[in-house]
Amino acid sequence: MANFYTDNPSLKHHLHHPLMQHIVELKERNFADADHFDYAPIDFADAMDSYEKVMEIAGEVIGEVIAPNAEEVDHTGPQVVNNRVVYAPGTTENLNATIQAGLSGLSMPRRYGGLNFPMTAFIMTTDMVARADAGFCTLWSLQDCAETLYEFGDEEQRQKYIPRMCAGETMSMDLTEPDAGSDLQAVMLKATEDPENGCWRLNGVKRFITNGDSDIHLVLARSEEGTKDGRGLSMFIYDKRDGGVNVRRIENKMGIKGSPTCELTYKNAKAYLCGSRKLGLIRYVMSLMNGARLGIMAQATGLSEAAYREALAYAKDRRQFGKAIIEFPAVSEMLAAIKAKLDASRSILYETARFVDIYKTLEDVEKERKLDDAEKAELKKYKKLADAYTPLGKAFATEYANQNAYDAIQIHGGSGFMKDYPCERIYRDARITNIYEGTTQLQVVAAIRHVLTGSYLTQIQTYQAETLRPELDPLKARLTKMTNTYEKLVAQVAETKNNDYIDFQARRLVEAAGHTILGYLLLSDANRDYEQFIRSAEVYIAYGEAEVAKIQQFIESFDIDKLQYYL
């Protein structure tokens, strides 16, 4: 029986990170739910045991149902019939199987029908689903919209919608329009108040909406007439049961073909304001997108896992020149690099998820009682870390998913170019990850702030201060050198005070920060489980070191007067 949790020891490694004790204690508020729900944990060990059990159930459904359906879903895809989406049969089967297994709404509080799981555990299911089928993963990870509804909706809205999502209803995030992509300030979908019916009315068009025929939509719309920027936008909840939104068409895409990407028309659609007016983009969508970016990081990591497994199996099986191709250093080197980038992606994914867990749980606690000074400082620290790591992790994991899928095809030779092997689908599916939820260029725009303000460096120094087993000292010394180079390059670029030049070098500086951080994270993994991670730590640090040297060469030899040729 295929089980995508038990066959992958790196998942258990990340689930049992030392910080989990603190996260679980925060999430469970002295394990008070145990008095009201017989399935609530009574202590930390009990909570970890329940995560383990659910991961095993999820791993089995994913391995036994979702993975075998992936090829059929990719070929059949969804259709539009009478303005409604009809999923591929495999997608419907996947949804039913996950609902029956009780896997919907894992991270929602128990009083709304969830299991109160930390984000770290929920995101692990996304990682596994993406390994099986990255197209279905888009529907799966949109459950995360419920986090935003929980965070910013009022109690009536929470009680109305969250139990439905926990029972298996789907959600979507309706932001993009033909003229508003990366620049969501340009959203024009019109929201007009309808005081007689105590609601709002939405009119306009959205495009590229994943699972756009979902049951519950979060919609970004212009509520303030005459405005043109983000301050005129609010967030609304649209309930499909009320009608008024039709699917005009489904996009014919390169990859994630099982995922319905919809163009939607809103005709006087009844909707309800979520949170306060005018904070739609500035506050709520920023939070929604940060959650969704974590989901894409997990999707990319799952894709890298799939690419690695396909490439490894093929390289062991295929023989040329009288031996298995894995015996050629040119092939085994590619495999080692894929594995190192996969392990590095997974490390930053779960590090970010833990940061998100701590700050979001403290924000939630703050709704119940005043935080003390230490808690306030902790919230501030982890919110900043989550803000810094989300764009960095999204950029790295998604670019690596693309590189890994590319190399997996290379290892398959001509067969990789055929539709006979899953790596062809994985390659097409990976391509979207560094585009949606903000392109890599937009992640760099967010991450460069943390380069220039020193947030990354401060965290690197925290990693440097950790005591490691002595056999890791040589790797640590190399990372110290990389850190010094990074610090020097940041100072060199920043001191020009030339914004065009800083923007031009931004991607390189963010990459240098990322290589250093990912190196430290793998070192910490190898410290906890030497056997499992030493190879990836060695390979990744050698790779990162070479990349940082290239970046150094480019920046140090760059003549700022030549900038005009690039702009």
Ligand SMILES: Cc1cc2nc3c(=O)[nH]c(=O)nc-3n(C[C@H](O)[C@H](O)[C@H](O)COP(=O)(O)OP(=O)(O)OC[C@H]3O[C@@H](n4cnc5c(N)ncnc54)[C@H](O)[C@@H]3O)c2cc1C
């Ligand atoms: C399959 C799919 C599913 C999607 N699902 C959803 C969904 O569920 N909900 C939703 O609301 N949207 C969704 N989207 C939309 C997606 O988020 C956008 O396509 C994406 O954010 C990019 O916007 P754009 O396509 O308009 O590209 P543009 O914004 O036009 O970007 C074009 C190029 O310009 C670059 N660029 C733009 N601005 C800057 C800048 N300031 N600095 C540097 N470079 C810049 C970009 O990096 C890119 O290379 C989906 C898209 C696809 C393809």
